[in-house]
Amino acid sequence: AQKITQTQPGMFVQEKEAVTLDCTYDTSDQSYGLFWYKQPSSGEMIFLIYQGSYDEQNATEGRYSLNFQKARKSANLVISASQLGDSAMYFCAMRERDAGNNRKLIWGLGTSLAVNP
């Protein structure tokens, strides 16, 4: 079963508008972390924002905010005031421990965001 689910393969948004990218997760761990990354066509993986499972406040980083709803196990990324440069793939990832107690990231399949002028 998919542990990280990104239900939107592709999204369009008008420049200067806000957009929400969905991410739901599944874990039985009490301690975990949630990450969002941006991957432009160049391939680099750009860290955007992090939310720890014990953080009570939603994380924010500039135009990025993470709408963390623990009971629903969702960690949606909100991008405000979209810019043309925001066009990229966006990945949601969860850090958890595997059967050997090793920490690793579990990845969603990604959402391709296109910002229209």
Add this chain to the structure above:
Amino acid sequence: GAVVSQHPSWVICKSGTSVKIECRSLDFQATTMFWYRQFPKQSLMLMATSNEGSKATYEQGVEKDKFLINHASLTLSTLTVTSAHPEDSSFYICSARGSGALGLMNTEAFFGQGTRLTVV
């Protein structure tokens, strides 16, 4: 944020040769480094986890003899694709995690720029 540098950015090699990819943490000590492979339009697939000074832990299905990982220092891990074949052509990317530090240094937040390998 922390800087992770990966080299080379792209490489073309002949079938049967070996290719080495370097992953360096420039401003922190990376006790753990992760190597991923990414096929076009797909998500990242974890290949192996390397801890400084010890053998790498490979994910199921990854050939350890083909993908040699060395993590000899706290700032450098290398991935060597041995006897490369066209099916090894892919995008390889590393990430690094520090320890004993607070904040994001102790997470898997930071990635190298990635290496696009083409085997001809």
